[in-house]
Amino acid sequence: xxxxxxxxxxxxxxxxxxxxxxxxxxxxxxxxxxxxxxxxxxxxxxxxxxxxxxxxxxxxxxxxxxxxxxxxxxxxxxxxxxxxxxxxxxxxxxx
Amino acid sequence: xxxxxxxxxxxxxxxxxxxxxxxxxxxxxxxxxxxxxxxxxxxxxxxxxxxxxxxxxxxxxxxxxxxxxxxxxxxxxxxxxxxxxxxxxxxxxxxxxxxxxxxxxxxxxxxxxxxxxxxxxxxxxxxxxxxxxxxxxxxxxxxxxxxxxxxxxxxxxxxxxxxxxxxxxxxxxxxxxxxxxxxxxxxxxxxxxxxxxxxxxxxxxxxxxxxxxxxxxxxxxxxxxxxxxxxxxxxxxxxxxxxxxxxxxxxxxxxxxxxxxxxxxxxxxxxxxxxxxxxxxxxxxxxxxxxxxxxxxxxxxxxxxxxxxxxxxxxxxxxxxxxxxxxxxxxxxxxxxxxxxxxxxxxxxxxxxxxxxxxxxxxxxxxxxxxxxxxxxxxxxxxxxxxxxxxxxxxxxxxxxxxxxxxxxxxxxxxxxxxxxxxxxxxxxxxxxxxxxxxxxxxxxxxxxxxxxxxxxxxxxxxxxxxxxxxxxxxxxxxxx
Numbered sequence: 001x002x003x004x005x006x007x008x009x010x011x012x013x014x015x016x017x018x019x020x021x022x023x024x025x026x027x028x029x030x031x032x033x034x035x036x037x038x039x040x041x042x043x044x045x046x047x048x049x050x051x052x053x054x055x056x057x058x059x060x061x062x063x064x065x066x067x068x069x070x071x072x073x074x075x076x077x078x079x080x081x082x083x084x085x086x087x088x089x090x091x092x093x094x095x
Numbered sequence: 096x097x098x099x100x101x102x103x104x105x106x107x108x109x110x111x112x113x114x115x116x117x118x119x120x121x122x123x124x125x126x127x128x129x130x131x132x133x134x135x136x137x138x139x140x141x142x143x144x145x146x147x148x149x150x151x152x153x154x155x156x157x158x159x160x161x162x163x164x165x166x167x168x169x170x171x172x173x174x175x176x177x178x179x180x181x182x183x184x185x186x187x188x189x190x191x192x193x194x195x196x197x198x199x200x201x202x203x204x205x206x207x208x209x210x211x212x213x214x215x216x217x218x219x220x221x222x223x224x225x226x227x228x229x230x231x232x233x234x235x236x237x238x239x240x241x242x243x244x245x246x247x248x249x250x251x252x253x254x255x256x257x258x259x260x261x262x263x264x265x266x267x268x269x270x271x272x273x274x275x276x277x278x279x280x281x282x283x284x285x286x287x288x289x290x291x292x293x294x295x296x297x298x299x300x301x302x303x304x305x306x307x308x309x310x311x312x313x314x315x316x317x318x319x320x321x322x323x324x325x326x327x328x329x330x331x332x333x334x335x336x337x338x339x340x341x342x343x344x345x346x347x348x349x350x351x352x353x354x355x356x357x358x359x360x361x362x363x364x365x366x367x368x369x370x371x372x373x374x375x376x377x378x379x380x381x382x383x384x385x386x387x388x389x390x391x392x393x394x395x396x397x398x399x400x401x402x403x404x405x406x407x408x409x410x411x412x413x414x415x416x417x418x419x420x421x422x423x424x425x426x427x428x429x430x431x432x433x434x435x436x437x438x439x440x441x442x443x444x445x446x447x448x449x450x451x452x453x454x455x456x457x458x459x460x461x462x463x464x465x466x467x468x469x470x471x472x473x474x475x476x477x478x479x480x481x482x483x484x485x486x487x488x489x490x491x492x493x494x495x496x497x498x499x500x501x502x503x504x505x506x507x508x509x510x511x512x513x514x515x516x517x518x519x520x521x522x523x524x525x526x527x528x529x530x531x532x533x534x535x536x537x538x539x540x541x542x543x544x545x546x547x548x549x550x551x552x553x554x555x556x557x558x559x560x561x562x563x564x565x566x567x568x569x570x571x572x573x574x575x576x
Contacts, residue, residue, distance in 0.1 A: 014369055016177055053170040053192075053374040059382035065112050065149035066117030069133040076137055077129070086128035087232060087241030088137075090179040 003032055096339070097303040100331045102296060106273060107251045107282040109227070109291040110153040116226050116250035117144030117187065124289050130243035132229070143377050146171075150250040153282035153381060154194045154224050155391045157252060158278050160398055161219055163198025165388060171224075171378040172347040174370045179242050180229035181403040188253075189444035190372045193223035194381060195252075198468055200276070200399065202268045203418050212415075217269050218257040224381075225251050243490035252282070254307035258297065258308065267320050279399055287318045294318075298327060299344070309334070314351055314358055315441075325350035330358045402427055410440035419448055423559045425462040429469045436473030443476060450493050467496045474503040482563055488512040515561045518570065521554075524562065525570055528553045539575060547571070 005024045008031065011021045019027060073086060082089035104490055108542035115122055135142045158165040172190040198219040206212045227249040232241035254273065260266045274292055278284035284291050294317045299309035314330060317323045329351075334344055347360040397405075399421040406417040420430045428446070433443045451472070455465060475492055478484050484492065484507055495506045506515055529536055532553060540547035554567045 002551055014371070015175075017494065035245075054376065054377065054379050058379050060146050060379040061149035062151060063116050063119070063145040065147050066119065067114050067121045069114075069121070071130040072133070073129045076132070076134070076139075082239070084236055086130070087235070087238045088129065088179075089236060089241055091240070092233070092238050093179055093240045094233060 003028055003035065098260060098300045098331075098335045098338075099303040100263075100327075101258045101299050101301060102263075102266045102327065103258035103311075104254075104256045104260070104266060104269060105295040105296075105297070106254045106270070107227075107293045108254065108273075110252055111151050111284055112147055112149045112250055114147060114149075115248035116147050116150045116224065116480075117141075117248055120248065122212050122249050124286075126245055128243040129245060136229075136244045136247045144187060146374075146378065146381065147250060149380065151194070151226060151383070152391050153250070153389060154222065154252055156280050156282055156395055157222055157254070157277065158195040158198065159388065159392055159395065160276060161195075161198030161222075163219065163222070164196035164470040165383055166192055166194050166196060166381075168192065169194040169223075169381045169383070171375045171381070172372045173375045174225075174335050174372055176370060178228070178231075180231045180239060180244070180247065182229070182242075182244065182247070186226060186228065187375055187378070188225035188372075189223035192380075193221045194220035194383065195219075197221070200215055200269065202265065202271055203422075204265055204268045207264055215259075215265060215268075217259045217265075220255045220257050222252050222254040226276060227251050236562065258299075263324050263331070263409070266296060266327055267324050270323060271320060275423050277574055278400065280395060281354070285439055290318060292318070296323060296327060298330045298334065300331060301387060309338075310346050312344065312347045312349050312358075314349050315361075315443055315558045317351060322351055322353055325356050326358055329356055333358065348425065396424070398422075398553075399427070406430075406440075410434065410444075412440060412444055416444045416448065420444060423462065429462055429465070432469035433473045433476070436470050438473040438476035439480060442479065443472070446472060446476065446493075450490065456495055466499055471503060473494050478507065480501060481516060483507065484512050485560065485564060487560055488514065502543075513561065514563045515558055518566060521558070521562050521566055522570055524557050525554050525567065525574060528557055529574065534553055536575070547575070550575075
């Protein structure tokens with residue numbers, strides 16, 4: 001799959017990463033290299049092999065449904081840039 | 096051209112757990128903002144999710160209830176998007192390997208203007224576990240949005256259907272059935288006002304008789320069945336009108352405005368959603384063994400379909416009656432209590448679907464809040480069975496019970512509703528009626544059957560409705576022939 005700088009800008013936008021023209025060009029080289037590697041890997045016959053979803057071959061441990069957390073709002077909000085009436089404030093999001 | 100609407104539903108059911116899906120923070124509704132938002136909920140760096148056992152068991156219960164395949168191994172994935180009420184920048188969900196696979200749900204579609212009631216099987220594609228996002232409060236502070244993360248991390252089971260529904264009525268019947276089922280098995284409180292049960296409805300239209308699906312628009316976040324009906328009807332007509340005017344349907348997400356009854360597309364996205372799903376490295380695969388399934392199954396109540404079949408077999412009820420009585424768990428439990436208290440099943444079913452349902456509907460009450468208890472209704476039915484009161488008198492007793500005027504026998508006594516079953520007394524009344532109505536007697540003797548009923552009516556009236564109608568019939572017949 002050949003990428004161009006427009007693709008790079010779009011991907012950066014989706015990931016909310018700000019890049020300039022120059023960075024777009026250098027990122028294109030790097031990302032194309034990664035995709036090339038993936039293409040090489042895709043040539044390997046993986047028929048019948050279950051895709052790995054985790055590097056450790058273990059099962060998820062489950063937690064009992066018991067409340068263990070207490071209200072620590074003041075501590076958490078002490079490091080928030082802006083709060084009011086217990087709410088975290090952020091620049092207005094328009095739907 | 097004749098059009099056909101094709102509908103599929105995605106329903107977010109909030110699971111009835113004490114804590115969040117990946118942390119030990121409380122999920123109690125209505126707390127002060129952010130007082131139930133722990134370090135995992137607000138996504139402080141370095142925190143790790145630990146899966147809630149109860150949430151998993153709820154998912155297994157649901158899978159068992161819809162006769163679905165339950166994945167022996169399912170995987171949590173990150174769904175990436177940016178919004179302030181999602182502080183991690185991704186929602187933990189399940190993508191390629193959901194915990195619940197293909198299943199099905201049988202719905203009863205009520206009769207419409209030109210249609211009979213019918214049953215239909217809706218296929219469920221999948222159900223997966225995921226976390227809810229927080230809430231954004233707009234407009235409280237100028238130029239800012241307030242974020243409450245109490246809801247962030249609340250466990251949800253998203254239930255997705257195949258595009259199996261062909262009318263708003265079918266979609267609503269499915270949603271209602273699902274709503275009852277999740278409450279029946281106790282995995283969701285079903286509170287739609289509090290957002291515990293929210294539906295997204297995918298609607299498309301196509302020329303009737305064709306196979307290819309039309310372009311769909313998704314109506315988001317419907318939290319009432321009435322709005323769902325209205326939204327689908329409006330959206331369907333809008334799509335048909337658009338196509339008939341030569342327009343094209345653009346895939347879009349739309350919102351329903353209850354004030355105008357219209358659906359409207361949300362600001363179109365400049366870019367198609369690309370959630371860049373990938374397996375969440377913070378969570379290992381969820382393993383569900385046969386033993387896990389058996390253990391969960393043992394804790395589950397009898398399911399509505401099984402109970403319906405049992406009602407038909409054990410009590411000789413019709414499919415229709417059995418379906419109506421198992422439409423909700425409270426209704427079914429009520430019926431079982433009435434029968435167990437000694438009332439006959441068929442009259443119990445009739446009274447529940449007749450007088451009781453009418454009253455409940457009129458006062459918009461749930462079965463659980465009925466002023467007439469199951470034991471009271473059973474007692475009332477027993478008094479009809481043993482001929483203490485007539486059906487008509489029973490209706491008066493029911494009214495009195497509803498108004499809380501006392502217990503059954505007490506009401507019968509104070510209102511003097513006891514049926515006259517003393518044949519001597521009834522005979523005396525009938526003699527009086529015959530003497531007073533010679534014309535009717537003549538008519539009857541001349542072959543007019545109707546005159547007989549008129550005489551019965553006179554006798555009942557003379558007894559102030561207290562005579563046992565069966566006895567009146569019998570004695571009158573004897574006297575006239």
